[in-house]
Amino acid sequence: MLELAADLLPRLRAGEQVAVVTVTRVARSAPRGAGASMAVTATGEVIGSISGGCVEEDAVMLALRALAGHEGLRASFGFSDADAHAAGLACGGAIDVVAYPVSVDDVLAVEALEAALRDEVVAVGLVVEHRGGTAPLGRIVPIAIDGQGLGILTLTHTPRPRLVILGAGDYAAALCRVASVSGFAVTVCDGWGLLVTAERFPDADTLVTRLPHEFLRDEAARLDPRTSICVLTHDERHDVPALREALRLPVAFVGALGARTTVARRARLLREQGVSDAQLARLHSPLGLDLGAQSPEETAISILAEIIATHRAGSGAPLRELSTPIHGGDSRPADAVGGNSCVASPAGSRMIGEGA
Secondary structure (H helix, E strand, O other), rough: HHHHHHHHHHHOOOOOOEEEEEEEEEOOOOOOOOOOOEEEOOOEEEOOOOOOOOOOOHHHHHHHHHHHHHHEEEEEEOOOOHHHHOOOOOOOOOEEEEEEOOOOHHHHHHHHHHHHOOOOOEEEEEEEEEEOOOOOOOEEEEEOOOOOEEEEEEEOOOOOEEEEOOOOOHHHHHHHEEEEOOEEEEEEEEEEOOOOOOOOOOOOOOOEEEOOOHHHHHHHHHHHOOOOOEOOOOOHHHHHHHHHHHHOOOOOEEOOOOOOHHHHHHHHHHOOOOHHHHHHOOOOOOOOOOOOOOOOHHHHHHHHHHHHHHHHHOOOOOOOHHHOOOOOOOOOOOOEEOOOOOOOOOOOOOOOOOOO
C-alpha cells in the first residue's frame, strides 16, 4: 500500500472511496512478492498492480466487493497448476490477497502514506488473518499491537537507495533518467555548472556544482551501504581523486566508465596514491554489463543493470540459461506474524501510531 502513496493521498483527501488489494503470501513463483499492492476507486479506476496483469481483473472485482460491503475480504489465486493458469497466473505460482477499504478517516493509514511520500522509514501492520482478535481483517494497525488472534503482515517503506553520478555529460543524463524511474534517488555532481542544470537533469533529486572528490569527502557521512557511485567524468584529473574518495566509503557499488587501457592506467595511478588492491577489487570498471550498448541510453541501461545485479546478488545471465526461480517466490507469508509476536521495526524507523 505504501508504494501507492503519491496516487492514494490526493484521492483520500478529496473524499474518494478506495479499496486496496495487498498480496499477503506467495507460493513458488509470482511476478510480485508479499506486500505488493494495487488500489481500486469506487468508479473502477485501477492504480498499481499485484501480478503484472495476471489476476488484476479478479482483484478489481474483489476490491469493489470490499468497498460495497465496507469490510476486508480474502482471496487466493492459483493453488494448483491448473487453477493457476486458469486464473491467469502463467508463472504457475499461487498468491493470497486481502482487499480492504481505506478512507481519509483511517488516521493511521493516512499517516503512514504521508510518511512514505516524504520518503521516510515507515512500518505498520496489516491484519491479514482474523481469528477473534481485536482488529478486523484489512485494518492498518501499529506493528506493536497485541497480536492475539491476529495474523499481521508488516508493510514497510524505506528511503530510496541513492545513486550518485559524478559527471554531467550525455551518459550521466541518460543514467539519471533510467535510474530515477527505477526507484533511485539520484544526485548529479560536476564541477562545470553550465552542465549541472534542471533542464538537463529534470529527473535528478539533487544537483551539485562542485569538484566530485570534494563533494564525496564532505558527503561521506550521508553515503550509506545502499548507495551506488558512478564516475562518468571522462577525465583522469577528476576520475582519480573521485575514485580515491569513493573506494574508501562503505557504499554498495563504485563504478567508472573507461576503455580497458584507461582502466589499467587509472588503477596504476590509484595505487600510486595509496589505494589498496582490496579497495581496487571493489571497482566496477569497465562499467556495465555486456549488452552491446552503443548509445548513451543503451549504455545507461547496461550500467543500471550491473548496479541492480550487484544490489540483488543477481548473476546477470540470461534467464533461459538458469534453472532457479525467476521471482524467488516461496510458500511462507513473508514478514507475517501471528499470536502475540510482532516484527520489530528497522533501526531508526518511525513506528506510525506509537506516538512518534
